[in-house]
Amino acid sequence: MIRAVHEVKLRSFIDKNRFLLVFAALSSVMGISVGVAKVTTTLYALDLRANEALLGLIAGSQSVGVLLMSIPIGLLVDHLGPSRLFVLGSLVAGTLYMALPAVPSPVFLLVCTTAISFFMPMRFVSLSTVFMQQLETVGEGKAGWYRATHMVGMFLLGPMLAAALTKALGFQGTYWLIGASFLVTVFMSPIVFGRYAARSTPRRELRLSGVRSDLGLLAQDVELRGVCMIEFAAQSVNSFFMFFIIPIGVAVADLTAAEASGLLAWQGVTYIFALFSLGGLVGRVGHERIYLASLVLVPIALLLLGLSGELNLLRAGGLVLGLGLGLLQIANLTRIARIGARVGRGKVAGLHALVGPSGGLFGSTVGGLVGKSLGLQSMFLLLSVLFGLLVALARRTSSAVAAVHPAPTEPAAAE
Numbered sequence: 054m055i056r057a058v059h060e061v062k063l064r065s066f067i068d069k070n071r072f073l074l075v076f077a078a079l080s081s082v083m084g085i086s087v088g089v090a091k092v093t094t095t096l097y098a099l100d101l102r103a104n105e106a107l108l109g110l111i112a113g114s115q116s117v118g119v120l121l122m123s124i125p126i127g128l129l130v131d132h133l134g135p136s137r138l139f140v141l142g143s144l145v146a147g148t149l150y151m152a153l154p155a156v157p158s159p160v161f162l163l164v165c166t167t168a169i170s171f172f173m174p175m176r177f178v179s180l181s182t183v184f185m186q187q188l189e190t191v192g193e194g195k196a197g198w199y200r201a202t203h204m205v206g207m208f209l210l211g212p213m214l215a216a217a218l219t220k221a222l223g224f225q226g227t228y229w230l231i232g233a234s235f236l237v238t239v240f241m242s243p244i245v246f247g248r249y250a251a252r253s254t255p256r257r258e259l260r261l262s263g264v265r266s267d268l269g270l271l272a273q274d275v276e277l278r279g280v281c282m283i284e285f286a287a288q289s290v291n292s293f294f295m296f297f298i299i300p301i302g303v304a305v306a307d308l309t310a311a312e313a314s315g316l317l318a319w320q321g322v323t324y325i326f327a328l329f330s331l332g333g334l335v336g337r338v339g340h341e342r343i344y345l346a347s348l349v350l351v352p353i354a355l356l357l358l359g360l361s362g363e364l365n366l367l368r369a370g371g372l373v374l375g376l377g378l379g380l381l382q383i384a385n386l387t388r389i390a391r392i393g394a395r396v397g398r399g400k401v402a403g404l405h406a407l408v409g410p411s412g413g414l415f416g417s418t419v420g421g422l423v424g425k426s427l428g429l430q431s432m433f434l435l436l437s438v439l440f441g442l443l444v445a446l447a448r449r450t451s452s453a454v455a456a457v458h459p460a461p462t463e464p465a466a467a468e
Contacts, residue, residue, distance in 0.1 A: 073191050075244045076184065077202045081210075082241070083176065084203040086234040088211015089218060089227070090150065091115065094166060096215070097224050103159035111163050118170030119410050124268065126174040127182075127403020135179035135399075136246035140239050142175025147235025154225040174406055176238075181402040183249045185390040190248075194336050196386040197328030197379065204325055209318075270400060277392050277401065279447035280385055281408045283344075286443040287381050288412030290351065290436055293420040294320060294358070294374060298367075301430050305362050312364060320371035327379020335383045343384040344448050350377030351444075352437040359433030381444075 098111050129138055146169050153165045184199045218227045271278050295317060302313030335343050350373055357370030393401035416436075424432040 072187060072245065072248055073195060073198070075241065076187075077198060079238055079241045079245055080180065080199055080202040081206045082234060082238055083180075084206025084208075085211045085214065086206075086231050086238075087173075088207040088209075089215045090211075090231050091207075092212045092215035093219055093224065093227050093231070094162065096219055097154070098159055098162055100224065101157060101159045101162065103162070107159045107163065111159070111166055114163055114167040115170050116410055116414060117167055118172070119174055120407060120414070122171050122174045123178060123406035123410075124403040126178045127399040127401070127406070129399075130179055130182050130402065131397055131399035135182045135249055136242065138175040139179040139242055139246065142172040142179070143235045143239045143242075146172040146176070147232040150228050150235070151232035154228050174403075178399075178402045178406045180245070181405065182393075182398045183246055185393045185398050185402065187248060188387065188390045189394070192336075193387040193390070194332035196335070196390070197332050197383040200382055200386065201325050201328035204321070204328070208321055209325075268404075270396065270404065274392070274396060276388070277396070277404070280388050280392065281404060282447040283381065283444055284385055284389075284405065284408050285412035285415070286440050286447075287351075287378055287385070288409045289416035289420070290355065290374070290440055291324075291378055292413035292416030293432060293436060294371070296417045297421065297424065297429050297432070298358070298371070301358075302364075302367060305430050306364055306367060308364060316367055316371050319368050320375040323372045323375030324379045324382075325375075327376050328382060331380055332383050335380065335387065340384045340388060341448070343380050344444065347377045347381040347384075348441060348444055348448075350374075351381070352441050353377075355433045355437035355440065359430055359437065 094111065094115075095108075098108055103111065126138065149165055149169045149172075153162065155161075181199070188196060215227070218230065222230065271281060298316050298320075299310070299313040302308040302316055303310065306313075308316075354370045354372075354374035354377055357366055357373065361367050361370060389401055389405055420432050420436070421429075423435070427435065
């Protein structure tokens with residue numbers, strides 16, 4: 054009897070949350086495949102004896118298409134709908150991954166990774182567009198789930214699997230498995246994309262001026278500009294931490310490579326925990342208080358990381374940083390979804406997909422270059438000042454506009 058009651062409750066839960074569960078599974082598979090692909094590509098490049106210059110180019114090539122195509126894909130999403138673009142991007146990128154080991158050359162690897170980067174925005178801009186719309190149904194308390202499920206796959210499970218897969222299957226087998234995972238996401242996608250309802254407004258014409266128009270939104274829409282500034286600042290800080298905390302830990306605190314790598318795990322787990330579990334808190338206390346909390350938490354974390362030479366203090370800095378950035382990410386995602394409902398989800402998803410990686414690129418490259426002169430650990434102190442100034446400026450310029458566009462009432466089903 055009790056078992057039957059539990060089965061009924063489980064079926065009811067699955068039926069009620071079918072979209073969210075399938076979406077989380079789809080996002081996780083996408084994250085795992087990208088995480089495996091990134092690590093496998095690095096290992097393959099080393100196996101092909103790529104020199105330092107080619108290694109740098111191969112690493113950077115994975116972002117080229119993302120930066121160039123995010124806004125045009127946002128335009129196409131509004132014109133063609135997200136489902137077709139997701140399927141096309143998945144099929145082409147998966148095929149390229151399967152073809153990648155056909156020519157054992159670092160130059161061919163560079164060409165393939167660059168080509169793949171041009172099709173990846175078709176996948177995540179399309180998925181982001183659907184998720185922004187569905188937040189109105191599942192509730193803004195689940196805003197962090199998209200980023201969290203993707204991060205679990207990309208930064209935790211994917212890298213862990215990559216070494217084992219390349220050892221067991223070789224590079225060719227691993228790339229074939231990556232390509233197959235892209236095909237799996239195509240079969241999973243109808244459940245997610247079938248929920249998408251196109252806007253009733255007329256479609257925009259497919260012209261280059263449409264790209265300029267979308268970029269112009271950053272100048273015209275004060276709230277959107279503020280949210281994008283915050284996203285840029287958050288991703289810059291997170292990227293610098295991820296790239297440089299290991300060499301900083303080894304050099305400053307005399308940590309082993311394993312201990313220094315553990316600092317990444319501490320920050321990552323806290324970040325993901327915040328994304329999964331603190332969405333309800335953001336809904337209860339409001340965006341402004343969350344931004345104020347982040348303005349305190351993130352600079353404190355950066356000061357700890359910039360001034361500490363002891364393992365436990367560095368761990369504390371990583372934990373506080375993960376918590377602050379996680380809260381900030383949830384607040385930003387809910388506001389981006391609201392702006393998307395107001396000005397067009399494809400536009401906003403494309404801009405968001407551009408701003409985040411741009412911040413990551415800034416944090417890793419400019420942070421590294423400046424840190425070479427000032428000292429890498431000192432960069433945390435500089436970033437604490439820059440982060441505080443940028444977020445404070447973004448809040449000041451966008452708060453009044455956000456008040457004009459109040460939050461929609463959260464559905465009871467999401468409680």
